[in-house]
Amino acid sequence: MINIFEVNETNEMIEKENLDVRTITLGISLIDCITDDLDKLKENIFNKITVKAKDLVTTGREIEKEFGIPIVNKRISVTPVSIIGASACKSPDDFAQIAGVLDEAAAKVGVNFIGGYSALVSKGMMKAEEMLIRSIPKALSSTKLVCSSVNLGSTRTGINMDAVRLMGQIIKDTAEATKETDSIGCAKLVVFCNAPDDNPFMAGAFHGVTEADAVINVGVSGPGVVNTVLKKVRGESFEVLCETIKKTAFKVTRVGQLVAGEASRRLDIPFGIVDLSLAPTPAVGDSVADILCEIGLECVGAPGTTAALALLNDQVKKGGVMASSYVGGLSGAFIPVSEDKGMIDAVETGSLTLEKLEAMTCVCSVGLDMIAIPGDTKASTISGIIADEMAIGMVNQKTTAVRLIPVVGKGVGDKAEFGGLLGYAPIMPVNQYSCESFINRKGRIPAPIHSFKN
Amino acid sequence: MKKTIITVVGRDTVGIIARVCTYLANNRINILDISQTIVQGYFNMMMIVDMNDSSKPFGDISDELAQIGEEIGVVIRCQREDIFKSMHRV
Numbered sequence: 001m002i003n004i005f006e007v008n009e010t011n012e013m014i015e016k017e018n019l020d021v022r023t024i025t026l027g028i029s030l031i032d033c034i035t036d037d038l039d040k041l042k043e044n045i046f047n048k049i050t051v052k053a054k055d056l057v058t059t060g061r062e063i064e065k066e067f068g069i070p071i072v073n074k075r076i077s078v079t080p081v082s083i084i085g086a087s088a089c090k091s092p093d094d095f096a097q098i099a100g101v102l103d104e105a106a107a108k109v110g111v112n113f114i115g116g117y118s119a120l121v122s123k124g125m126m127k128a129e130e131m132l133i134r135s136i137p138k139a140l141s142s143t144k145l146v147c148s149s150v151n152l153g154s155t156r157t158g159i160n161m162d163a164v165r166l167m168g169q170i171i172k173d174t175a176e177a178t179k180e181t182d183s184i185g186c187a188k189l190v191v192f193c194n195a196p197d198d199n200p201f202m203a204g205a206f207h208g209v210t211e212a213d214a215v216i217n218v219g220v221s222g223p224g225v226v227n228t229v230l231k232k233v234r235g236e237s238f239e240v241l242c243e244t245i246k247k248t249a250f251k252v253t254r255v256g257q258l259v260a261g262e263a264s265r266r267l268d269i270p271f272g273i274v275d276l277s278l279a280p281t282p283a284v285g286d287s288v289a290d291i292l293c294e295i296g297l298e299c300v301g302a303p304g305t306t307a308a309l310a311l312l313n314d315q316v317k318k319g320g321v322m323a324s325s326y327v328g329g330l331s332g333a334f335i336p337v338s339e340d341k342g343m344i345d346a347v348e349t350g351s352l353t354l355e356k357l358e359a360m361t362c363v364c365s366v367g368l369d370m371i372a373i374p375g376d377t378k379a380s381t382i383s384g385i386i387a388d389e390m391a392i393g394m395v396n397q398k399t400t401a402v403r404l405i406p407v408v409g410k411g412v413g414d415k416a417e418f419g420g421l422l423g424y425a426p427i428m429p430v431n432q433y434s435c436e437s438f439i440n441r442k443g444r445i446p447a448p449i450h451s452f453k454n
Numbered sequence: 455m456k457k458t459i460i461t462v463v464g465r466d467t468v469g470i471i472a473r474v475c476t477y478l479a480n481n482r483i484n485i486l487d488i489s490q491t492i493v494q495g496y497f498n499m500m501m502i503v504d505m506n507d508s509s510k511p512f513g514d515i516s517d518e519l520a521q522i523g524e525e526i527g528v529v530i531r532c533q534r535e536d537i538f539k540s541m542h543r544v
Contacts, residue, residue: 001487001502002459002502002535002538002539002542003489003500004489004490004491004498004499004500006538006541006542007459007461007500007538008461008498008500009542010537010538010541010542011461011531062513065512065513065516066512066513066516066533066534067533067534067536067537068531068532068533068537069537251541251542254540254541255537255540255541257540258536258537258540
């Protein structure tokens with residue numbers, strides 16, 4: 001039988017160490033909404049989402065109450081809209097209307113984000129996909145809850161450099177379209193290499209075409225729990241350190257699995273995956289950077305940072321895999337800058353640079369995330385940063401992503417304020433040398449060779 | 455049978471257990487196990503209970519117990535046992 005010490009341990013994790021389920025994300029296929037009539041398409045999309053997701057938020061609240069575990073976000077992901085709108089949409093403005101419908105549907109069912117305003121163009125772009133991409137600045141500046149993502153490359157296809165070049169400009173345009181609010185539109189826009197079909201986290205969640213009609217995916221969190229438990233093993237060997245992280249990751253993930261199973265049963269929607277993630281928030285004590293410091297760094301960015309992060313990421317996966325029946329999504333430690341107090345501090349003290357962050361993304365989940373850069377950064381430079389990150393993902397057969405915010409009217413030394421879970425970010429300096437001639441080449445970078453691994 | 459864990463944490467005072475148990479009895483909630491310790495002057499109690507015979511919804515019981523806790527200056531929480539079993543049992 002459960003004893004009082006076990007009960008207290010769990011409740012301390014929840015109350016003092018910010019243990020929570022970060023998101024329940026309901027993936028909904030919109031493929032059966034497709035028609036060539038735009039008004040009919042909009043109606044079909046609205047109806048499908050509001051019927052499928054009508055009980056999502058109330059069910060999430062019930063589970064929170066019964067198990068005493070906060071479920072921070074309830075969200076929806078849908079089939080990439082570039083596919084759904086390909087037949088009906090004749091212009092970028094037509095696509096932006098679909099973004100409006102997604103926003104209305106999300107508001108009606110009470111979720112806090114809806115993802116899937118997306119295009120998968122890792123090898124080439126259909127006309128509709130290019131139109132969707134060109135509509136992103138308008139779509140993100142005219143909606144509140146819609147998130148957008150574009151897959152620009154993969155290990156199997158190489159990198160679509162035409163799309164990389166276009167996205168550099170689209171990110172600039174999105175920043176300009178939302179300049180009144182520190183270019184927050186860019187916080188809802190992410191580009192990927194090897195984007196997963198079942199990611200529950202925003203801004204990159206979409207419901208892949210390989211998925212069932214509807215599915216429940218859950219993202220767990222708990223950097224504070226890992227950090228607290230590591231305080232007890234200061235100075236111990238790597239073996240003890242790794243075992244401690246694994247055990248903690250197991251416990252955290254089991255809660256995610258429980259919540260996923262309950263949500264699936266109550267909503268009568270199949271369970272998809274648990275995303276084994278360490279997702280920080282700007283709250284003090286809920287930081288991945290603090291874990292790296294507890295492992296032994298004076299400040300994130302110091303030599304040893306990449307190794308410490310590699311270790312952390314791997315142990316989180318090893319502990320979490322056994323705790324869940326199906327694992328997927330982005331699984332690993334996230335290192336967003338604006339959403340992690342420890343990362344913000346490391347940038348402000350000058351310890352953490354964009355180049356070190358890029359190195360860190362080679363060994364952990366996702367990529368250059370929530371990084372504010374000067375508003376006057378050239379589109380070709382943004383494309384260059386994206387291309388570098390895509391190359392890391394392509395060659396290392398992992399998911400990488402870029403979510404940069406060129407904050408209009410601000411430069412190095414200023415701060416961008418996004419509010420809530422998105423936090424705030426000091427503007428980071430960007431290498432000033434040009435890559436314009438590289439980015440202006442047409443075509444794509446070929447897929448890498450899968451032998452001779454060196 | 456779905457078990458529920460009730461925890462009571464706060465400054466020790468006369469009648470905490472009596473108050474909680476009276477509420478449980480009035481709502482046909484059966485106590486299966488009680489353990490209690492005092493940690494640094496703080497009262498710390500855990501009950502494992504069976505709510506199957508209670509006619510009230512879980513949410514109402516949870517809210518009413520929390521309300522009683524506020525009245526007597528302790529924090530009372532009501533959670534399904536599954537979260538603890540998931541975390542601490544393989």
